[in-house]
Amino acid sequence: MRRLLPPILVFCLAGLAIHLLALLGAMIFGHSFVPSQAYVSDHDMIAKSIAIPAGCLIFVLCCRKFLKDFRAFQAWDVSFKTLVLSGFGVLVLPFVFGVFVRATLLTAYPLLLAALMGEDTQLEFSVDRIGGSSFRCSNRVDLAGMPMMTGTLCGVPDDFRKTLHQGTRVMLTGRGTADGLFAATIDVVH
Numbered sequence: 001m002r003r004l005l006p007p008i009l010v011f012c013l014a015g016l017a018i019h020l021l022a023l024l025g026a027m028i029f030g031h032s033f034v035p036s037q038a039y040v041s042d043h044d045m046i047a048k049s050i051a052i053p054a055g056c057l058i059f060v061l062c063c064r065k066f067l068k069d070f071r072a073f074q075a076w077d078v079s080f081k082t083l084v085l086s087g088f089g090v091l092v093l094p095f096v097f098g099v100f101v102r103a104t105l106l107t108a109y110p111l112l113l114a115a116l117m118g119e120d121t122q123l124e125f126s127v128d129r130i131g132g133s134s135f136r137c138s139n140r141v142d143l144a145g146m147p148m149m150t151g152t153l154c155g156v157p158d159d160f161r162k163t164l165h166q167g168t169r170v171m172l173t174g175r176g177t178a179d180g181l182f183a184a185t186i187d188v189v190h
Contacts (some may be wrong), residue, residue: 039171040147042105046105047147074086099148124171163188169189
C-alpha cells in the first residue's frame with residue numbers, strides 16, 4: 001500500500017491541476033463556467049464524502065512531516081522557519097485541499113461535458129452578491145450556491161448590475177448542457 005500511495009497522489013494532483021487550469025483558462029477567455037444548481041445540489045454530498053477523507057489524508061501526511069521536522073529541530077538539524085512552515089501546513093493545507101477537491105468533483109464532469117458536447121443552453125440561477133471590480137474580474141456578479149471558482153460572472157455591464165440584488169433570479173445563456181454551461185449572456189427572469 002505504501003508503494004501505491006505516491007503514484008495515486010501524483011495522479012490525483014495532476015488531475016486537479018489540469019482541471020483548475022481548464023477553469024482558469026475559461027475565465028481568462030471571458031466565459032465563466034457555471035455548473036447547474038441542480039447538479040451541485042444532487043452531487044454535493046458525494047463531493048463532500050470524498051473531499052473530507054482527502055483533507056484528512058493530507059492532515060495525516062502534514063502531521064507526519066511536522067513530527068519529523070520537530071524531531072530534527074530538537075536535534076538542531078532543521079531551522080525554526082522550517083518547523084513553522086510545517087506547522088502552518090498542518091493547519092491550512094488539509095482545509096484548502098478539501099475545498100479544492102470538492103470544487104473539482106462538482107465541476108469536472110459538467111465542465112468536460114459542456115466543452116465537448118455542449119450546445120446553446122439556458123440555465124436559471126439566483127444572485128448571491130453584486131461585487132465590485134478587481135484586477136482579475138471587472139463588474140462581477142456572484143451566484144448563490146456555487147462551488148469555488150465557478151460562481152462568479154465577470155464583465156457584466158454596470159447598468160445591468162444596478163438592476164440586480166441578492167435573490168434575483170437570472171437566466172444564463174451559453175454553450176453547455178443541463179449540468180452546466182460557459183456563460184455568455186445574462187438576463188433577469190421575469
